[in-house]
Amino acid sequence: MTAQTLPRRTEVPVDMTWDLSSIYDSNALWEADFIKVSDMLPMIKSYQGQLATSAATLLEALTLVDNAAEIVGRLYVYANMRSHEDLNDSTYQALADRVTTLSAELSSAASFTTPEILSISAKQLDEWVDKTVGLKVYRHQFDELNRRRPHVRTAEVEALLADASEVMESSDRVYSLLTNADFKLPKVPDAQGNEIQLSQGNYVARFLESHDRDERKRAFEAMLGTYNDYKNTFSATYSARVKADMFYARARNYENCLHQALESINVPVNVYTTLVQTVEKNLPALHRYLRLRKKVLGLSELHMYDLYVPMVKEVDYKIAFELAREKVVEALAPLGQDYVNSLQQGMLSRWIDVVETHGKRSGAYSWGAFGTNPFVLLNYQESMDSMFTLAHEMGHSMHSFFTRKSQPFQYADYTLFVAEVASTCNEALLTDYLLKNTDDKALRMYIINHALEGFRTTLYRQTLFAEFEMKAHQAAEAGQALTPEFLCSIFKELNQKYYGAEVVIDEAIEIEWARIPHFYSSFYVYQYATGISAATALAKQIVNEGQPAVKRYLGFLSSGSSDYSIELLRKAGVDLSSPQPIQEALDTFSKYVDEFDSLI
Numbered sequence: 082m083t084a085q086t087l088p089r090r091t092e093v094p095v096d097m098t099w100d101l102s103s104i105y106d107s108n109a110l111w112e113a114d115f116i117k118v119s120d121m122l123p124m125i126k127s128y129q130g131q132l133a134t135s136a137a138t139l140l141e142a143l144t145l146v147d148n149a150a151e152i153v154g155r156l157y158v159y160a161n162m163r164s165h166e167d168l169n170d171s172t173y174q175a176l177a178d179r180v181t182t183l184s185a186e187l188s189s190a191a192s193f194t195t196p197e198i199l200s201i202s203a204k205q206l207d208e209w210v211d212k213t214v215g216l217k218v219y220r221h222q223f224d225e226l227n228r229r230r231p232h233v234r235t236a237e238v239e240a241l242l243a244d245a246s247e248v249m250e251s252s253d254r255v256y257s258l259l260t261n262a263d264f265k266l267p268k269v270p271d272a273q274g275n276e277i278q279l280s281q282g283n284y285v286a287r288f289l290e291s292h293d294r295d296e297r298k299r300a301f302e303a304m305l306g307t308y309n310d311y312k313n314t315f316s317a318t319y320s321a322r323v324k325a326d327m328f329y330a331r332a333r334n335y336e337n338c339l340h341q342a343l344e345s346i347n348v349p350v351n352v353y354t355t356l357v358q359t360v361e362k363n364l365p366a367l368h369r370y371l372r373l374r375k376k377v378l379g380l381s382e383l384h385m386y387d388l389y390v391p392m393v394k395e396v397d398y399k400i401a402f403e404l405a406r407e408k409v410v411e412a413l414a415p416l417g418q419d420y421v422n423s424l425q426q427g428m429l430s431r432w433i434d435v436v437e438t439h440g441k442r443s444g445a446y447s448w449g450a451f452g453t454n455p456f457v458l459l460n461y462q463e464s465m466d467s468m469f470t471l472a473h474e475m476g477h478s479m480h481s482f483f484t485r486k487s488q489p490f491q492y493a494d495y496t497l498f499v500a501e502v503a504s505t506c507n508e509a510l511l512t513d514y515l516l517k518n519t520d521d522k523a524l525r526m527y528i529i530n531h532a533l534e535g536f537r538t539t540l541y542r543q544t545l546f547a548e549f550e551m552k553a554h555q556a557a558e559a560g561q562a563l564t565p566e567f568l569c570s571i572f573k574e575l576n577q578k579y580y581g582a583e584v585v586i587d588e589a590i591e592i593e594w595a596r597i598p599h600f601y602s603s604f605y606v607y608q609y610a611t612g613i614s615a616a617t618a619l620a621k622q623i624v625n626e627g628q629p630a631v632k633r634y635l636g637f638l639s640s641g642s643s644d645y646s647i648e649l650l651r652k653a654g655v656d657l658s659s660p661q662p663i664q665e666a667l668d669t670f671s672k673y674v675d676e677f678d679s680l681i
Contacts, residue, residue: 086278087439090166097402100431104159104453111159111176114152118183121149122190129236132197136209139198140216146191151490153187154450156180165442165458166434168262181247181254188243193236198226218489221643228347232333242332249325252318253601259314260598261442266307269300279303281443282460286467289389301386305589308596312565315595320563323554326603338554342604346496347645352657353547353607359660360544360610363667364579367541370533370674371583377681383584385576389534392677396527398465402435405461405468409475412514413507415623417631423482424475432478433457433471444598445470447477447504451493455481465531472511476504480638487639497605498646501612502619503638508535509620522680529677536670539613540663545579547607549594554603568594614662615655617669622654630654 090098105111128142160176168174198206206223210216226233234242260281268276272293279288279300288300308315326338335341343350375383377392391398400408406428414421434441437460449455455478461467480503485493512535515528552571557563569591576586599606622630637653647658655662 087280087437087441090438090441093436093438096431097433097435098431099162099434099456099458101159101162101456104155104450108176111156114156115179115183118149118152118156118187121145122186125149125187125190129193130197132194133201136213136216139201139209140213142194143219144215146187146194147490149187149191151451153180153184155453157184158448158450158453158456162448162456162458167438167440168258168442169440181250185243185247188246189240192239192243195226195233196236196239198223199230199233203227218491222491225347229345232335232341232344234332238332242329245328249328252321252325256315256318256598256601257442259311259318260596262440264307264311267303269296269303272296280437280460282437283462285389286462286464289386290391290464290466292390292394294387297386297390298384301587302589304596305592309589309592312569312592312595315592316563316565316568319553319568319595319600320557322601322603323557323563326554327558337558339551339604346498348498348647349658352611353551353604355660356544356607356610356663357548357551359663360541360667361578363664364541364582366667366671366674367537367579368582370537370670371580373674373678375583385580385584385587385590388537388580388584391527392530393523393527396523398524398527399463400465400468401463402461402467402471405471408468408514409472409507409511412472412511415510415627415631417628417635420479420635424479427454427478427482428475430454433459435459435461437461445474447474447481449478449481449485451485451490455479465527469508469511469531469535472507473504476507479503483635483638484641488641488643492641492643495641496646497602497608498611499608499615499637499650501609502615502650505539505609505613505616506620506623506634509616510623513620513624526677526680529673529680533670533673533677536613536666536673540610540666540670541579543606543609545575546597546600547604547610549575550600550604550606565592611657611663614666615650615657617666618655618662619653 105114125142125145128138128145132139132142157177157180160173160180164170164173164177166173210220210223233239266279266281269279269288271277272291272295277283277287284300284304289297291297291300323338326341330336330338330341333341335344339353340350343353371383374387374392378387378390380387410421410425410428413424432454434457441460442458443460445457445459447455447457457471457474457478459467459470459474461471477500480495480500484495512528512532516525519525519528549572552575553563553568556567556571561567572594573586573591576590580586594600597606619630619634623634633653637649640649640652644652650657
């Protein structure tokens with residue numbers, strides 16, 4: 082019996098870590114910027130009651146607020162990404178707490194701006210924008226404010242809402258610290274009897290993808306059993322998140338939490354409900370895939386812990402990070418030399434933190450701020466799934482890179498609605514590249530299996546999650562207490578609906594909702610499903626049309642939030658106001674099922 086533990090950060094080669102010194106070379110420089118913003122707060126407040134007096138005054142105030150917000154963005158990502166290197170290190174936890182407070186203070190100080198701008202007539206604003214060069218950049222923001230007019234409160238109420246934000250958003254931070262720092266997962270015996278430390282990073286890639294069924298089951302029960310031990314804490318934390326959503330929805334005069342989440346980015350609510358309805362109509366395609374999985378694995382019955390293991394036992398696809406990086410570059414060549422050059426430069430310039438280490442935040446993300454490089458956190462496991470995660474997160478990063486390169490600060494970010502499009506498009510292009518570059522039957526089956534799992538986990542599973550969020554919020558809005566028993570019952574019923582026709586719904590799965598950190602960014606996960614739908618269509622256009630489609634796509638990547646998300650995607654060639662892209666993605670899933678079936 083041997084024990085395997087995660088390495089310390091100091092044991093990892095420097096070139097496998099990100100270089101956050103490009104944001105701040107020292108904590109002293111971070112402190113200087115922190116003080117600078119603190120000193121700007123009284124200056125911002127001094128403009129209260131003055132914005133309607135002249136175009137010049139309005140421009141001065143908005144410029145000051147934007148300058149402060151730009152610095153806070155850098156302060157925030159630096160402190161939090163440093164803390165994610167080791168969540169047991171209190172130094173950067175303290176910095177993250179301080180900048181969270183500073184961000185709330187900035188929001189409070191600037192809270193008067195929106196109601197005061199709305200006190201100016203639309204006609205007057207148009208005249209000022211036309212005559213004042215510096216205000217022209219705010220035209221789309223002013224249009225957006227006018228659209229949101231029914232949901233903006235008085236300056237006093239806006240200040241109170243801003244002051245409440247730190248408390249209202251605290252459930253996310255509590256959840257992160259609980260699951261990444263305080264949470265103690267057990268060691269799990271592998272097929273050879275070695276005691277392997279179970280972690281958030283190796284749960285799927287190391288255990289659930291194992292071809293040893295007993296090993297999969299042990300890890301499944303150990304992971305979800307540990308979450309079940311804390312079910313009361315998790316339900317209380319998630320209930321606090323939902324109650325915060327309800328508070329904001331009421332405070333801003335929205336019909337409900339879902340309406341607030343979508344209306345704030347100008348997405349019709351029926352986009353969400355149409356997604357759920359369209360996916361549910363296509364559950365028979367999922368059930369056919371599950372029957373195929375059961376057949377290929379040679380199982381008399383399929384359990385929830387059997388859903389991730391590759392169906393092709395002959396292929397043991399292990400890939401070192403350096404080789405995965407090269408393959409991702411080659412796969413994205415259809416996007417043109419400008420894209421590829423920027424991609425290569427970023428991946429070789431320490432944008433990426435690669436290795437899972439002791440205390441490091443689990444999962445993967447791309448993050449950054451205006452004026453910084455985009456950065457990627459990975460917990461790389463030398464698997465095909467990790468290679469796809471690299472392509473996925475670099476899609477986010479390149480979206481951020483081109484947007485910040487092309488847009489001013491005011492529009493240098495993109496909405497959640499389009500956030501998963503570039504990342505998932507990269508995955509589709511990587512799948513296409515891998516299939517075109519192998520005639521090996523077993524490997525082709527392995528790649529198609531991965532693509533099928535991408536659709537299952539991104540389109541079907543995320544829609545299941547979206548339905549869970551919708552049901553939980555609706556129940557809370559109707560006065561239902563979100564007890565652990567109630568939340569578990571919702572989640573188990575949904576798994577029964579989606580998987581029950583072909584899979585044994587193990588009791589342990591009912592607590593899996595507690596493992597989903599994205600539930601603390603309410604109504605986010607549905608965008609993975611709409612994102613894969615848009616990305617599937619865009620990747621197909623890029624491969625089939627070539628340069629015209631690439632030009633439209635790079636225009637989308639460079640547009641940030643300079644227009645409404647629905648319109649940006651429409652210009653790129655996809656209309657998500659209709660169910661068509663969702664159905665086309667589901668048809669692609671069915672096509673892969675057919676191809677896999679023919680190969681066996």
